[in-house]
Amino acid sequence: MAGIKFDSVRRVFGKTVASNDVSLEIKDGEFMVLLGPSGCGKTTLLRCLAGLERVDGGRIYIGDRDVTDLAPRDRKLAMVFQSYAVFPHLTVFDNIAFGLKMQGRPKDEIKRRVQEGAELLQLQDYLARYPAQLSGGQRQRVAVARGIVMQAQVLLMDEPLSNLDALLRLQMRAELKRLHAEIKATTIYVTHDQVEALSLGDRIAVMKSGRIVQCDVPMNIYDDPASVFVGGFIGTPPMNFLKGVVSAEGAPQVVVGESRIAPTPAQTPALAARRGQPILLGIRPENLAFASSAQRNTLRGHVVVVEPLGSHKLLTMQVSGETIKVSVPPDQSVASGNDVWLHFDADKIRWMDAGSGDTIH
Amino acid sequence: MESSLAISRGAKRAPIAWRHVRDQVGLYGAAILLALWTLAPIYLIALSAFSTKAGVSAWPKSLLPTNFSTDTMQFFINSKGVLQSVGNSVVVALLTIAASLLLGAPGGYALARFRFKGKQTIQLSFLISKMFPTAILSVPLAVTFLQLGLYDTVWGVALIHTAMALPFVILLTAGIFVGVPRDLEEAAQTLGCTRMQAFVRVVLPLALPALAAAAIFTFVISWNEVFAATIITLQHRTLPAQVLSSLNDSPLYYRFAGGFFMIVPALIFIFLIRKYLLNMWGSVVR
Amino acid sequence: MRSKVESALPYGLLAPTLLVVVLLIVVPIFQAFLLAFQGSDGGFTLAQFQKMVHDTAFLDALKFTFLLLIFIVPLQIILALAMALLIHKRFRGHSIFLYIYAIPLAISDLAAGIAWLSIFTERGYLNSILHSLGIIDKPFLFLSYQNLPAVFGTIVIAESWRATAIVMVILLAGLEVIPRDYFEAADVFGATALKRTLFVVLPLLRPSLQNALIIRTIFAFQTFSVVLALAGRVIPVLTGEAYYWYAANRNPNVAAAYAVLVMVFTIFITIMYFRLLKTTDAEAGYD
Numbered sequence: 004m005a006g007i008k009f010d011s012v013r014r015v016f017g018k019t020v021a022s023n024d025v026s027l028e029i030k031d032g033e034f035m036v037l038l039g040p041s042g043c044g045k046t047t048l049l050r051c052l053a054g055l056e057r058v059d060g061g062r063i064y065i066g067d068r069d070v071t072d073l074a075p076r077d078r079k080l081a082m083v084f085q086s087y088a089v090f091p092h093l094t095v096f097d098n099i100a101f102g103l104k105m106q107g108r109p110k111d112e113i114k115r116r117v118q119e120g121a122e123l124l125q126l127q128d129y130l131a132r133y134p135a136q137l138s139g140g141q142r143q144r145v146a147v148a149r150g151i152v153m154q155a156q157v158l159l160m161d162e163p164l165s166n167l168d169a170l171l172r173l174q175m176r177a178e179l180k181r182l183h184a185e186i187k188a189t190t191i192y193v194t195h196d197q198v199e200a201l202s203l204g205d206r207i208a209v210m211k212s213g214r215i216v217q218c219d220v221p222m223n224i225y226d227d228p229a230s231v232f233v234g235g236f237i238g239t240p241p242m243n244f245l246k247g248v249v250s251a252e253g254a255p256q257v258v259v260g261e262s263r264i265a266p267t268p269a270q271t272p273a274l275a276a277r278r279g280q281p282i283l284l285g286i287r288p289e290n291l292a293f294a295s296s297a298q299r300n301t302l303r304g305h306v307v308v309v310e311p312l313g314s315h316k317l318l319t320m321q322v323s324g325e326t327i328k329v330s331v332p333p334d335q336s337v338a339s340g341n342d343v344w345l346h347f348d349a350d351k352i353r354w355m356d357a358g359s360g361d362t363i364h
Numbered sequence: 365m366e367s368s369l370a371i372s373r374g375a376k377r378a379p380i381a382w383r384h385v386r387d388q389v390g391l392y393g394a395a396i397l398l399a400l401w402t403l404a405p406i407y408l409i410a411l412s413a414f415s416t417k418a419g420v421s422a423w424p425k426s427l428l429p430t431n432f433s434t435d436t437m438q439f440f441i442n443s444k445g446v447l448q449s450v451g452n453s454v455v456v457a458l459l460t461i462a463a464s465l466l467l468g469a470p471g472g473y474a475l476a477r478f479r480f481k482g483k484q485t486i487q488l489s490f491l492i493s494k495m496f497p498t499a500i501l502s503v504p505l506a507v508t509f510l511q512l513g514l515y516d517t518v519w520g521v522a523l524i525h526t527a528m529a530l531p532f533v534i535l536l537t538a539g540i541f542v543g544v545p546r547d548l549e550e551a552a553q554t555l556g557c558t559r560m561q562a563f564v565r566v567v568l569p570l571a572l573p574a575l576a577a578a579a580i581f582t583f584v585i586s587w588n589e590v591f592a593a594t595i596i597t598l599q600h601r602t603l604p605a606q607v608l609s610s611l612n613d614s615p616l617y618y619r620f621a622g623g624f625f626m627i628v629p630a631l632i633f634i635f636l637i638r639k640y641l642l643n644m645w646g647s648v649v650r
Numbered sequence: 651m652r653s654k655v656e657s658a659l660p661y662g663l664l665a666p667t668l669l670v671v672v673l674l675i676v677v678p679i680f681q682a683f684l685l686a687f688q689g690s691d692g693g694f695t696l697a698q699f700q701k702m703v704h705d706t707a708f709l710d711a712l713k714f715t716f717l718l719l720i721f722i723v724p725l726q727i728i729l730a731l732a733m734a735l736l737i738h739k740r741f742r743g744h745s746i747f748l749y750i751y752a753i754p755l756a757i758s759d760l761a762a763g764i765a766w767l768s769i770f771t772e773r774g775y776l777n778s779i780l781h782s783l784g785i786i787d788k789p790f791l792f793l794s795y796q797n798l799p800a801v802f803g804t805i806v807i808a809e810s811w812r813a814t815a816i817v818m819v820i821l822l823a824g825l826e827v828i829p830r831d832y833f834e835a836a837d838v839f840g841a842t843a844l845k846r847t848l849f850v851v852l853p854l855l856r857p858s859l860q861n862a863l864i865i866r867t868i869f870a871f872q873t874f875s876v877v878l879a880l881a882g883r884v885i886p887v888l889t890g891e892a893y894y895w896y897a898a899n900r901n902p903n904v905a906a907a908y909a910v911l912v913m914v915f916t917i918f919i920t921i922m923y924f925r926l927l928k929t930t931d932a933e934a935g936y937d
Contacts, residue, residue, distance in 0.1 A: 497872050497912055527671070
């Protein structure tokens, strides 16, 4: 058993609180992604788990061992660094074998396990080479292989793909997913790239300013962001937000510009409690479609820019004085300067508090 | 139309090529002139050191090695106290390297890797002591060394040279360790190393060439130091102290041979550490 | 527990060095003052300083130390700047020239003095050349006390020759950290080589130039064995006098007085240096 538990972990650098009493439980074999903008504390949290950073408060458990005060080497985990941290003075073989040698494994076992690891990452032909003779992608594989051969129950990855070019990143992403399915180690993966997070994570913990603001399975994070921050951070382009006001009388409706939008029955009670108050309407670009005329749940929009992107057209539009992005099918005929009606399903709308930005349920 | 275009193009190209040639000639001319200025004294002292004793006082002299001989050098090396002083110089320099690297490198590592209270102050104090005329402190130290039994010993000289070299060594090694990515050390730690093992297995091998260059830098400081060595010793002279203290009552050929003998390591050492010239000498001597 | 050990570690690693610095630099500084100001009865006295000041060589030593500084430092910087700018052009073979220019880095001032002695001595190479060119028929005495300006000149030349290498690497290291875009931008805007040097390179290089200037000024106070090798005591200098009082006159107290004087000059210039450093650091964002 090697679940991981952060219990109110706190880490402070001078005046910056990098980790603000973070609590998080990760199940055995789970692939957990820590996602957030740079400086949100995700790498600090990972380094605290690895033992590379001391904690100022709270405890960390791997399985049922309290590892808070253990040296990195005693925590029995493997880590892949953003810079790969492949030892330049050692061959690929010796790099992969490094941890096994430190454990004092017998020679033939080391050789066998390095071979296995190399095969898993298609490095068999490069074992005698030095890192300087490898491409960035190959070095990255060495870093992963070096961690995997340890057969540690916990694998930590700190932005492992961020130094690769776009195409290679796409390839490695799928490969990491395959790898995890094969070795099933509990994995914590730090990234600022939301696509990576969505693609890889069993669950995603979105972080901001040293706190976890939402932790859930990827589709829930995408569909049901807990706040304006999460909705705005995830998705390319991110969720659109429009200012509105809850009607003061009658059935609760939200007035956005000239339009009146009716919530779903499930949303109604929450809105009824906010009569007369400002509110934010969140909607993803792909959940908006052209409509021929004004009907229920439509907005009047003015097309500013049309970007044909092959699989779809991305529109920049003005709606009630605000700029939003709309994604339409590639064959939709539209030109900049057009005034159109935009339609959406009420259950695709997320309502957020205009003050705190938190989602209203 | 076409032909006129070709002509105008041809006419344009010629002056550009001339300018290029002129620039190149100017560039290499200046470079060679400055090289001659640098090399001439070295060549001429070598010429003096490798001529006969009579050749040293010949007049007028030829600029070519017309009376090549190893007499002068042999005379110098066999002179009383010279071989011993060379030995002393080497011992002092090696002691200085060992002491200043063993003492300074851990400090350099601390400055490179840790954030701690007082770091700024400590760094500043090294910057200041680097510029301090430490050699001149051999005057008061000579008095102390007499009491401690360190006067006129290689140990005493090595101690002062260590004090002179330490601020340089600590700043040099700090720079060297900053150059070894911290990630590598941390990776080694997650792979089962203690801090010490990570240092020995990962940091040290990577820092070794630069540390060797720092050792040479230290050697040069010690090998060349005259003032303290002369003040602190009487019988157990280092080579520069030996040459300096006998300047007034030694023949010219002795001095020339001694001068050349002291220069030879410079030629070798600068060659060995030429890769580190700028980021080591250039950033630390200032 | 582990974190306590961790936070004490840097101090532990620095302790040996700090100890040596205190024992071999800080304590001797006080001892130097003690030696210089303490009479034979153990009380405070200015007798040693009076002895120093009234010595016939003192004023000359002071004068020549400053004169050397005034002549040597600018000469070094001009030569070094020429070398550094040339090497910075990265022409074919520039690394060989860099090696050649850098050789004097590792040559002691004593050895440099002796090397130039072989040139300036009575039957030396300079007189031989002048003779073969028919300019003179008997050797000119460059190093005689009768030709003080000539003696002075030989010292300036020898010391400049040696220390130019140090200034050169400082300036070249300074040039290397200036992004090459700046120079290329100047080219694109049509600056000539001279204008580029004057208006782009030199201002950007100012921090390094100031560094070199002050460091060389500080070390100029310690000029000693190059003078001894070429001129003996014909040209007295401060550090040389400290050596004479200690070695020849067996008077460590007056020697210490000279040492204190040199230290005071050094400290004064060091303070100026750090003042300058503070202001230039803010200006030059990259250094």
